[in-house]
Amino acid sequence: MTSERTARQRHYLMCRPTHFAVDYSINPWMDPGKPVDADLAILQWEQLHALFVSLGHTVELIEGLPGLPDMVFAANGATVVNGRVLAAKFRYQEREAEGPAYADWFRTRGYDVHEPVHVNEGEGDFLVDEDVILAGTGFRTDPEAHREAEKHLRLPVVGLELVDPRFYHLDTALAVLAPGEIMYYPAAFSEPSRQFLRNRYPDAITATDEDAQAFGLNALSDGRNVILPEAATHLAARLAERGFTPIGASLSELLKAGGSVKCCTLEIRDRD
Numbered sequence: 001m002t003s004e005r006t007a008r009q010r011h012y013l014m015c016r017p018t019h020f021a022v023d024y025s026i027n028p029w030m031d032p033g034k035p036v037d038a039d040l041a042i043l044q045w046e047q048l049h050a051l052f053v054s055l056g057h058t059v060e061l062i063e064g065l066p067g068l069p070d071m072v073f074a075a076n077g078a079t080v081v082n083g084r085v086l087a088a089k090f091r092y093q094e095r096e097a098e099g100p101a102y103a104d105w106f107r108t109r110g111y112d113v114h115e116p117v118h119v120n121e122g123e124g125d126f127l128v129d130e131d132v133i134l135a136g137t138g139f140r141t142d143p144e145a146h147r148e149a150e151k152h153l154r155l156p157v158v159g160l161e162l163v164d165p166r167f168y169h170l171d172t173a174l175a176v177l178a179p180g181e182i183m184y185y186p187a188a189f190s191e192p193s194r195q196f197l198r199n200r201y202p203d204a205i206t207a208t209d210e211d212a213q214a215f216g217l218n219a220l221s222d223g224r225n226v227i228l229p230e231a232a233t234h235l236a237a238r239l240a241e242r243g244f245t246p247i248g249a250s251l252s253e254l255l256k257a258g259g260s261v262k263c264c265t266l267e268i269r270d271r272d
C-alpha cells in the first residue's frame with residue numbers, strides 16, 4: 001500500500017524560534033505564567049527542519065524579529081498559490097508586525113504580493129486542496145478575506161466555520177493529506193460545515209478528541225510522509241492504514257503557544 005503513495009517535493013518557508021516566548025495570551029493554549037524552555041523549543045524546531053530537508057524538501061528561512069515571539073509560526077505569514085502571495089493581516093496587535101515582515105520577504109524575492117484589506121492569518125486558515133481553498137473563519141480570519149483570497153489567488157474558496165476556541169485556526173482542526181483526501185476533527189466545526197465536509201470528503205479520516213487535543217491535525221503531508229505531533233497515536237495508526245507514512249515530531253514547547261508542525265511551515269507554491 002505504502003508504495004502507492006507518492007511524495008512531491010515541496011518548497012517551504014520556516015522561521016527559527018530565536019525570539020520565541022509565551023509573553024501574552026491570544027488563544028486558550030497560551031499561559032504566560034507557565035515556563036517555556038526556549039533552548040528546547042529551538043532544538044525541537046531544528047529537528048523538524050532537519051526532517052524536512054532529509055525528506056528532500058527545499059526549506060528557506062526568514063529571520064525572526066525581536067518582539068515577535070510568535071513569528072516562528074510561518075504558516076500564518078502568507079498564502080502562496082501559483083507564485084501569487086496574499087499577505088497576512090493579523091487579528092491581534094501582538095502579531096501585527098509579522099504581516100509586513102513576511103510580505104517583504106516575498107517582495108524582495110520578486111513575488112507578486114497582494115496587501116490584504118481584511119484580516120487573514122495565512123495558511124492558518126487557508127488550506128489548499130489542489131484546485132480549491134478550504135478557508136476557516138470564526139476566530140481569526142474574516143469571511144470577507146475569503147473573497148479577497150479567491151480574487152487574488154484565483155482559486156474557488158469554500159468557507160468553513162470553526163466553533164471551538166481551542167481550534168482557532170483551520171489548520172488545527174483539518175489537514176490536507178493528498179488531493180481530495182483530508183483528516184479533520186468534526187466537533188471543531190459548525191453543523192453546516194460538518195455537513196459540507198461529510199459530503200465532499202466521505203472517506204476522510206476523523207480524529208478522536210485525544211488526537212485533536214494533541215494537535216494531531218496540525219500536520220503536514222507531502223503526499224506520502226505525514227509529519228504530525230508524536231502524541232497523536234490514533235491518527236498515526238489511521239494514516240498508516242491508508243498507506244501514508246506517519247512521522248511523529250515532538251514540539252512540546254511550541255505547543256505552549258498553540259502551534260505545532262503545520263504552524264511552523266509555510267508552503268511556497270511556485271508558478272506551475
Ligand SMILES: CN(C)C(=N)NCCC[C@H](N)C(=O)O
Pocket residue numbers: 026027030070073074075076095123124169171172218257258259260262263264
Ligand atoms: C496553524 N497555525 C499556523 C497556527 N495555529 N499558528 C499558531 C499560532 C500561535 C499564536 N500564538 C497565535 O495564537 O496566533
